Amino acid sequence: MPDADACWAAFLRRDRAMDGQFVGCVATTGIYCKPSCAARHPRRENMSFLPDPAAARAAGFRACLRCRPDEVGRDRLAVRAAIAMIEAAEDAPRLEAIAAHVGYAPHHFHRLFKRETGLTPAAWTRALRTERLKTALGAEARITDAIYEAGYNAPSRAYADAQRHLGMTPSAWKDGGRGVAIRWRTVDTSLGPMLIAATPKGLCRISFGEGEAALRARFPQARLCPADADLDAMAAKVAALVDDPCADATLPTDVRGTAFQQAVWAALRTIPPGETRSYGDIAAAIGRPGAVRAAGTACGDNTLAVLIPCHRVLRSDGSLGGYAWGIERKQALLAREKAK
Template sequence: MMALPAPCEDEAYAAFERRDRSYDGRVIGAVTTTRIYCKPSCPARRPKREHVVFYADPAAARAAGFRACLRCKPDEVARDRIAVAQAVALIEAAEAPLPLDELARRVGYAPHHFHRLFKRATGVTPAAYARGLRARRAAAALNQEATVTDAIYEAGYSAPSRFYETAGARLGMTPSAWKQGGAGVTIRWTIAATSLGPLLIAATEKGLCRVSFDEDSAALVQRFPNAEIAAGGAALEELAARVVAEVETPGRNADLPLDVQGTAFQEAVWQALRAIPPGETRSYAQLAAEIGKPGAVRAAGSACGANNVAVLIPCHRVQRSDGSMGGYAYGVERKRVLRRREGVED
């Protein structure tokens, strides 16, 4: 068990300087003057750079003769991650929603503490994760079951009324409309001119459901073949203008309403993306760690690729761990321009 190599140490020290919680559990900083090791988010004052060495885990730091910080308790990070993983498994295996008290008890935590811990690790609360899981299963079942009612029970809802209470929020339309390819739903669209090329902007009554370069209304027809796909009109003009403004000057219209849905994992990634301030970047590994899934780097990249609203969910702020930009659905050059507009240079 050895200290991290120099390039990795530079990245680790930068994470410690900004007290980056997403690095907790990924690296340990040890202070040579006090012989204490800490996690990156430790609130203690930072020592000089020359007095800090980094290790991959607490065991490596202990083997080198350091002891755990009593303030940030770095040895508990691994326990926290295991507990969250156990809770996710319990939620996914349960036939009915588990109350927070029971879920916390089964993983050995106080309910209020575990609620915060789970949300910090996954980006959503345990209840929201369970709702997302049921909605995802419902969406899949609606494409397979003979009736909507069969699909609702197959997804794990105790009664149709429980599904209908949340279906609009999770699916963006009624379950029947979802099953029937958007039947009864109106999606309005327009093509707006931007300095990065033509931009398709489409929205339901709830919010923007598609923002993409180099596409036209055919992309909407493919996804919702039975929806009413209508040309924009006055109702879409103001929304489209704000979208264009976000392309030209990123970060000023972050509160635009969205009507997008995904798996619980995808939505956690999208929330993490929207939390990245303009002018900052994250690696795919950092993004995965921020939602409590440090081993899901490829899946985090796939979630970025599944993003339906370019720029508004800013996947252009994510890059490879080596600092290179990585791919972008609408071309690397557009990604480069968007980053430069936020002050990020290659």
């Protein structure tokens, strides 16, 4: 449980990511709320904080009828059960079946799942199947075997998903990006040179201190091409984010990761400039409060520096933690955002 000052700050910003980690108890009304409660805030001196609803009830408080804090735990357990069902199923389960399995109406659970994970159940299922395809392509000798091993019923669906989520066909992925055109360039920024690369789908690599050799190591069989006007325009927007975190960051991306990684990266993009979260906050925000270490690993696997702001995640004690492109750059980015 965070300290009292952190709890109060979470209430002030109505931080949904902190729901389920503690409750706030209001002495004047005798109720307890979750941090994201939309009700008007009480005075600070009337607030106390307890680790969970059971502790609040034991202390004589009753649940808020507006934010329904007792339902937070149930919702997150339902999301975890749904994820377990999706991962165990041989064929992609329908939304109706998932919702019935966890005891929710389909339309309500669809909104709940996306709120907790950043992805819809269908998107989570597709990302999981794509990750299995990537693994199978590395293990199976024949592409057809890999497609069926990943759980696809037909090659056509596998090829459609691969183009959408891998940015290339299964055969090109297996051969290290063979035949895929990746345009790239480096730009000078106040934090050093930055590599920016994109497939026809969108940005696939943003990193500090890398060049063509690093890109070639990631995509050994891809066709590396010089930047065109479209990439130059995207590069200018990315470079602007280094000095102005509030600049326009609406750019197409081609990031490849597991369903869990994609959920973490989606949660990172919801952190406003100038604010930070802990790895525990991110894990809780995607419905996996016990996966703090995995959330940290997913932050470290981020391939789009600055655009996906993993630098806004700190350890629970407030220390910086790691950063793939150097702690000094993380410090500088956070300082600039705070100043803005």
